Amino acid sequence: MKQNKDICIIIVEDNIFYQQLIAKQLESISSNIHFFTNGEECINKLDSLKPDIIILDNNLEGIMSGLDTLKVIRIAEPYIHVILFSSELKLNTTENLSFYGVFEYLEKNSSGFKKLKDRILEIQPLIVDC
Numbered sequence: 001m002k003q004n005k006d007i008c009i010i011i012v013e014d015n016i017f018y019q020q021l022i023a024k025q026l027e028s029i030s031s032n033i034h035f036f037t038n039g040e041e042c043i044n045k046l047d048s049l050k051p052d053i054i055i056l057d058n059n060l061e062g063i064m065s066g067l068d069t070l071k072v073i074r075i076a077e078p079y080i081h082v083i084l085f086s087s088e089l090k091l092n093t094t095e096n097l098s099f100y101g102v103f104e105y106l107e108k109n110s111s112g113f114k115k116l117k118d119r120i121l122e123i124q125p126l127i128v129d130c
Contacts, residue, residue, distance in 0.1 A: 006032035007052040007127055009120070012042045012069065013085075014061040018108065022055065022085075025117040029124065038062030039069025046076055052127045053120060057108070058086040081123050085116060 007030050013019050014037040026033055034049055036042045038061045042054070054073065058066035070082060087108040104119060106112050 006030040007124055008032045008034070008049055009053045009055065010034050010036065010042055010045070010049060010051040011055045012036050012039060012060060012066065013055070013057045014038065014059070015057075018057070021113050022116065025113045026120065029117065029120055039064035039066065039072070042069060043072050043076070046073065051077075051080060053081045053083065053123060055083050055085050055116065058084065058088050081127070083116065083119065085112065 009026060009030055009032065011019065011022055011033065013022065013035065019035050023033065023035075034045065034051075036045070039056075040062050042056075056066045056070060060066055060069070064072075066084065066086065070084070073080060073082060081103045083103055084105045085108055086105070103123075106115050106119065
């Protein structure tokens, strides 16, 4: 298990304010956090960063939406824990989550940032160093 080593977290969020809120919540969990504003940058860094967890917004700068990015992630790295962190309630359906391979959906709201931290703390012990 990676209990003594920082887990690698990628956050794909184009809103700088939200990036800062997420970083504040996760700073006690890991110092190995990488931010990208679009899906293309995230995908280009998958091989070199080898993330354990990806937190993904759906509305992103660039060509790809979060769900488009997720489709590519699932092909390249099917076992990465992906948390869709979005304010789009229409994405939070069983059909969407299972079809796209989302590990979990969390709503981006005032309590969502704390829930995100709590969920990552639950996931962290499950991550196996391969």
